[in-house]
Amino acid sequence: MSKGKILVTGGTGYIGSHTVVELQQSGFDVVIIDDLSNSSIEVVDNIEKITGIKPEFEEFNLQDYAKCETFFEKYTDIKAIIHFAASKAVGESVQEPLKYYRNNLTSLMNLVECQRKYGVQNIVFSSSCTVYGQPEILPVTEETPRKEAESPYGNTKSVCEDILRDSTSAYKNINAIALRYFNPIGAHESALIGENPSGVPNNLVPFITQTAAGIREQLSVFGDDYDTRDGSCIRDFINVVDLAKAHVVAIDRLLSGKNKANYEYFNIGTGDGATVLELINSFMSATGVDLNYKIVGRRDGDIEKIYADTTLANEELGWKAEKTMEETLASAWNWEKHYRGL
Numbered sequence: 001m002s003k004g005k006i007l008v009t010g011g012t013g014y015i016g017s018h019t020v021v022e023l024q025q026s027g028f029d030v031v032i033i034d035d036l037s038n039s040s041i042e043v044v045d046n047i048e049k050i051t052g053i054k055p056e057f058e059e060f061n062l063q064d065y066a067k068c069e070t071f072f073e074k075y076t077d078i079k080a081i082i083h084f085a086a087s088k089a090v091g092e093s094v095q096e097p098l099k100y101y102r103n104n105l106t107s108l109m110n111l112v113e114c115q116r117k118y119g120v121q122n123i124v125f126s127s128s129c130t131v132y133g134q135p136e137i138l139p140v141t142e143e144t145p146r147k148e149a150e151s152p153y154g155n156t157k158s159v160c161e162d163i164l165r166d167s168t169s170a171y172k173n174i175n176a177i178a179l180r181y182f183n184p185i186g187a188h189e190s191a192l193i194g195e196n197p198s199g200v201p202n203n204l205v206p207f208i209t210q211t212a213a214g215i216r217e218q219l220s221v222f223g224d225d226y227d228t229r230d231g232s233c234i235r236d237f238i239n240v241v242d243l244a245k246a247h248v249v250a251i252d253r254l255l256s257g258k259n260k261a262n263y264e265y266f267n268i269g270t271g272d273g274a275t276v277l278e279l280i281n282s283f284m285s286a287t288g289v290d291l292n293y294k295i296v297g298r299r300d301g302d303i304e305k306i307y308a309d310t311t312l313a314n315e316e317l318g319w320k321a322e323k324t325m326e327e328t329l330a331s332a333w334n335w336e337k338h339y340r341g342l
């Protein structure tokens with residue numbers, strides 16, 4: 001028997017698609033809203049190939065409030081929302097801040113408005129460790145104060161958290177959990193879904209797999225003069241399937257009323273920091289590919305090091321990252337090869 005229907009906005013995107021798979025495999029029905037601005041409709045078929053179940057799909061941008069209402073009038077049985085749909089390119093957000101504020105803030109506000117109007121109590125929000133900036137003390141806990149964002153994109157994550165904090169406090173029948181992701185990497189073991197950035201990738205692992213596939217000539221490592229064990233930046237790289245599972249756990253928590261406050265937020269990472277050079281070495285040993293890379297200057301806006309204290313997620317959610325870095329990087333490479341037909 002179905003555990004109920006979950007709306008996944010941005011469900012054809014990278015983290016969204018993996019979350020749809022995990023939801024279906026835990027017994028939930030899923031309806032996706034996506035405007036396909038940064039993903040493709042084939043993802044819906046690939047999800048079906050993995051799970052045997054085709055999620056329902058509606059194509060529109062959540063900035064259109066009238067379409068949001070039409071949606072909730074059609075789907076009257078939604079138990080909870082997981083909200084991924086957002087613009088996410090850090091550099092572009094600096095060039096086009098209004099696009100980011102308009103899309104990311106309006107979409108969330110429209111959803112919360114519909115939660116009130118249509119009585120959908122629960123929402124899980126896709127936040128980011130970007131809200132911490134460069135923390136003074138590592139690992140970073142949820143108690144660590146947020147810092148002023150480095151980019152309009154990062155600021156939208158912080159303001160969205162404020163919108164949820166204030167809305168859940170004012171409108172008593174709404175509950176929210178924000179998950180602060182560290183750096184999601186890897187792909188589903190089937191190699192049918194994965195990260196598929198348009199144009200030149202900004203993020204490290206897609207750049208690595210595209211270089212390994214011969215699409216990019218060389219990976220640039222941005223800086224080896226940071227105050228870290230090998231001079232390259234430290235991040236907490238979290239497997240996307242592990243991350244997707246955290247969403248299922250958060251939904252179960254809300255639906256069973258186990259949340260301890262109307263608004264909660266959790267760090268979702270491995271708890272371990274790896275340097276960029278360590279990740280490159282793990283990639284080479286996991287795949288046997290000899291990666292062409294060189295050290296270049298620092299990238300503007302990069303923070304030196306961050307990794308999560310995941311005690312709260314481990315103890316409160318009963319969730320823990322399980323996959324190793326090597327299996328995660330092998331899954332990213334398998335996805336790239338499968339996607340390119342290599």
Ligand code: UD1
Nearest residue numbers: 090128130202203204205207220221222233276299301302
């Ligand atoms: C960035 C965003 C973060 C967002 C995340 C999405 C910033 C400040 N943060 O995180 O808000 O949630 O993407 O996944 O932009 N690197 C290289 N060469 C490359 C690409 C990256 O050396 O070609 C290095 C970077 O300098 C960094 C690390 O790899 O040290 C990770 O970079 P990236 O994957 O872009 O993620 P973040 O910058 O950590």
